[in-house]
Amino acid sequence: MEIATKKPELLAPAGDYSCFRAALKAGADAVYIGGQKFGARAFAGNFSDEEVVEALKEAHFYGKKLYLTVNTLLKQEEIKQLPDFMEPFYKAGLDGVIIQDIGALSLLGNCFPGLELHASTQMTVTDVRGAVFLQKLGVSRVVPARELTLPEVEALCRESGMEVEAFIHGAMCYCYSGQCLFSSLLGGRSGNRGRCAQPCRQPYRILTEKAGDECYPLSLKDMCTIQFLPELIKAGIDSFKIEGRMKKPEYVAGVTSVYRRRVDSFLADPENDKGVSEKDMHMLSSLYIRSKISGGYYYRHNGKEMVTLKQPGYAGCDDEVLRAVQTELLDKELSVPVVLKAYLHSEAPLRLEAWIMGEAEHEEDGAAGGSSVALEGQMVQTASNRPLSPADVQKQLGKTGGSGFRAERILLDMSDQVFLPVKALNEARREILEQLKEKQTAKWERHEEISRTPSCGKEDKESGRPEERKQTRLYASVHNAAQLEACIQEGAERIYLSHSCLYGMTEDFLRKAGKERTGSEWFLSLPVILRRDDEGRLAKIADVLKTGIFDGVQISSPAGLQWLDEIGWQGKVALDHRVYVWNRETYDFWEKQIDTYCAPLELNRSALFELPGEKQEILVYGNIPMMVTANCIRKTAGGCLKEKGKRAASENMVRLLDRYRTEFPVETDCGYCYNIIYNSVPLSLHAYLGEIAEKRVGAVRMDFLEEDVAAVRERIAVFRRLLNRKKGNEEPLPDINWKFTTGHYKKGAK
Structure with missing residues (x-):
């Protein structure tokens, strides 16, 4: 594989606003969040409607993107609410929406033609055909199943003609995402509705020819791909996704920062890759990791080495690492470099110009480009006692703390013997930076009228049942x-x-x-x-x-x-x-x-x-199928039939025995190499x-x-x-x- 010329997007999770800011400070290119409805993490803090809009403005101000999750299945009454829910975010410049429900995909495509549609991993895309099918519906990016190998993901990148967003770090579901009804049937809490109770983290015994010891055969180790990140870059993956909308800001910041360094370091000099430092590896191993880490499915199909057989819970975090994350990342103030130019001449109003550094046509003379603003302030006076010095002006204009800007350069065009109250300088600085920020974020806003045709969820439809x-x-x-x-x-x-x-x-x-x-x-x-x-x-x-x-x-x-x-x-x-x-x-x-x-x-x-x-x-x-899994119960127990040259027949099933002595049949399809775990008793x-x-x-x-x-x-x-x-x-x-x-x-x- 040749080294890809494109730089992959680093996509971080945020369950609340503090995590969102942590992601930005750690160097994420984009952040994905959930709103108050329709997200697959119902127990995360999530964002109010106002916070989504505010996060969009903040992300765009810092040159980042924001994606919203609508990755649950929607009932009829709910899907009618979707366009109204989405409209303010669309107008505020939402960069993309991550979707599971095909009806939601079709509806949002009709209502918001300028909105990027991303297919969630909940859609269980496992091959190029699945991606191509979704492309016909207007999907521009697909998040494939985490079970795919690197060659399979590379084929998606090469053959689908779509952007590919792949997971690189975080917790792993045992089931193919979108194919799990385990929590739903046993506890009434649906993973398809963002309410998974995680029965896969409970103990079971594997019953083959004999009963095994109690263990945690459905609990996968967390994914960590930092060691072979260069191979993922070379595969052409467009977006590297970190799992963790239920995690804390320290996790978001720490993990994102490590992957940021790794991506940047490799792309800066791919021929002399220095690998991962011990410090970074220690950080990844110390931030809310479930037992040992694993490389996921990129280089292996299944096996007990991927499973946390003895310890499914999260290990404690290293206090020293947490302190380092706090001081080096979370306490850091984000800022955008700005150039300020002040004109101070006697008997003329103060003129102040500001522009984002690098976005002016001629920064030396202040003839700024599209992101510049200018204002006039108080009248400049002739000094009667102590005149303003250039150092005085630069000091006041440089006080940009809390504005989101950093005065990288301050240019002055001023006469001698001029005077202006310090308060006037400060007020002008605050006002012009507010105007510049507003102009900067307004670039992403959409102002077109939203279509309200019947295809946009406003019309109730008949059930379609025959009269007779x-x-x-x-x-x-x-x-x-x-x-x-x-x-x-x-x-x-x-x-x-x-x-x-x-x-x-x-x-x-x-x-x-x-x-x-x-x-x-x-x-x-x-x-x-x-x-x-x-x-x-x-x-x-x-x-x-x-x-x-x-x-x-x-x-x-x-x-x-x-x-x-x-x-x-x-x-x-x-x-x-x-x-x-x-x-x-x-x-x-x-x-x-x-x-x-x-x-x-x-x-x-x-x-x-x-x-x-x-x-x-x-x-x-x-018997309702509750899980479809790439990992194999039989292989975890040490009895892979495929490796022994045999094929499992449907009547030769494995069983799982839970702590309540309930048996769940497990069909091992060795031809296509997946398991189906069924409910213990039939629906009737x-x-x-x-x-x-x-x-x-x-x-x-x-x-x-x-x-x-x-x-x-x-x-x-x-x-x-x-x-x-x-x-x-x-x-x-x-x-x-x-x-x-x-x-x-x-x-x-x-």
């Missing part, structure tokens, strides 16, 4: 051949086959089974995560799709749809619940591209029924099927994971009977012989 009740269809999702045959026998109208089924089913078997289906559709479910190394496996899936066995394809990411377009797929497309449709704006974006969508698993019944119903399917049975909405059918939902879906043939047939029969029960039928519910949860159907996630 149609028969709600019953769909099923299967993991093996036995489940497939049971669903065919029970007459499921649509069957989703996991891609893992292809490991054990021949084309002849699928064709034979396909002849037995009576009126049912078959959809092939693509892998949840698609990455650069999966091209060979995707080619085999493409060959299967060409056989005509499958009527449709179920996708779990926008990258899946991009791939289907590339291979010329003409069949149906279904969205899994992992492609979140929380509001009408998101549905409107997808409507013409899909046949059906599975409703989100975190919405309650009221929010579900606000969404269009004809293409909607609601998951009513099945059997008691609400009548209500769901009355709301004219298009279909209900049953997901089967480890159920045997008898269980599959029994449960489909029960659900079919309840689904077809007429309104007013007082027949009691059948006895249910399985443990279950109703998930978020009644209350929804916070």
